[in-house]
Amino acid sequence: MVRDGLLTMELGIVHRLFGQAVSAADVPLYEVLTCTPEPGDVRTDADVTVRVTHGTDILAEADTVIVPASDEDYTPRTAPHLPPALAKALAGIRPDARIASICTGSFVLAAAGLLDGKRATTHWRSAADLQRLHPEVRVDPDVLYTDEDGVLTAAGVASGIDLCLHMIRSDHGSRVANEVARGTVVPPHRDGGQAQYIPRPVTAPRQSSTEPARTWALEHLDRPISLREFAGRAAMSTRTFSRRFCEEAGQTPVQWLTRQRVDxxxxLLEETDLPVDRVAAAAGFGTAVSLRQHLHAALGVSPSAYRSTFRGAAAPGEPGAAGRVAREATATDADGRRPA
Incomplete structure (x- = not known):
């Protein structure tokens, strides 16, 4: 279901991926139809328009409804609302249908109440707005997609690929999803979530009573830093320092140090060719094992996968990210045809 301001890439993702899903007998597994509240020319974010002939009455027959983003989703918002035509279209969806959004299409699902009490995501730049406008939604800005009780959300634009492959895998198993991924020249699974795409440069904090200690710590991340030494740099007891630090930084000194070491x-993984053990030492993790554990906890990826994403090569001493075994999903009837 598309709207004015449609992001053309997201429309292409849905048609391309579901359109490539075929059974072992080369039978298409999905019928993909595009609709809009007012059939006709739909404005896009590019210099083209898309002519859509179907109205939203066809949603009553759909097993899956996907709502891509619109550039109008990025306009400043003062209150969640749905235009009457859009609210009517969503009301026509079967109760047992699966519904998904891509990128800021999640604002539509949230405004319709479809995400209430559910974990959901959206583009990391819009996550704070989604949470502010819809406090009843459990917004997770770090993941690529979510799937709860037949309601799914994807993060940024390209995360729509991950979401569609997940749905295909859930419907028809890994074999079909892997073939679609291979035909689209994308990995069947991407490691981690969108946390790894959020820029968080290592910078000095704003002036505060603990600022001198934090500035000093940033200059000495390659060495162990005890809480007593950290507090001593601010001329405070460990108890007072920890309390002030939490008030000013919103996290404990240990949590802050770990975050700075990860950053x-x-x-170093992005900008240098240092082996993983030397990156670990320079960041203050001591060992490559410790670095892997902390990076995976923070971003959901290994050092090699992170470097592969941003540098296009595996880290020295680490296995390449390619060739990982895809997680298996329960296959349904391989010849079943499911409209989307």
Whole structure:
């Protein structure tokens, strides 16, 4: 279901991926139809228009409804609302249908109440707005997609690929999804979530009572830093320092140090060819094992996968990210045809 301001890439993702899904007998597994509240020319974010002939009455027959983003989703918002035509279209969806959004299409689902009490995501730049406008939604800005009780959301534009492959895998198993991924020249699974795409440069904090200690710590991340030494740099007891630090930084000194070490490791993985053990040492993790554990906890990826994403090559001493075994999903009837 598309709207004015449609992001053309997202429309292409849905048609391309579901359109390539075929059974072992080469039978198409989905019928993909595009609709809009007012059939006709639909404005896009590019210099083309898309002519859509179907109205939203066809949603009553759909097993899956996908709502791509619109450039109008990025306009400043003061209150969640749905235009009457859009609200009517969503009301016509079968109760047992699967419904998904891509990127800021999640604002539509949230405004319709479809995400209430559910975990959902959207583009990381819009996550704070989604949470502010819809506090009843459990917004997770770090993941590529979510799937709860037949309601799915994808993060940024390209995360729509991950979401569609997930749905295909859930419907027809890994074999079909892997073939679609291979035909689209994309990985069947991307490691981690969108947290790894959010820029968080290592910078000095704003002036505060603990600022001198934090500035000093940023200059000495390659060495162990005890809480007593950290507090001593601010001329405070550990108890007072920890309390002030939480008030000013919103996290404990240990949590802050770990975050800064992760950010330093990210910077080194992106900008240098240092082996993983030397990156670990420079970031203050000590060992490559410790770095892998902390990077995976923060971003959901290994150092090699992170470097592969941003540098196009595996880290020295680490296995390449390619060739990982895809997680298996329960296959349904391979000859079943499911409209989307």
């Amino acid at each position: 330093r490791a990210r910077q």
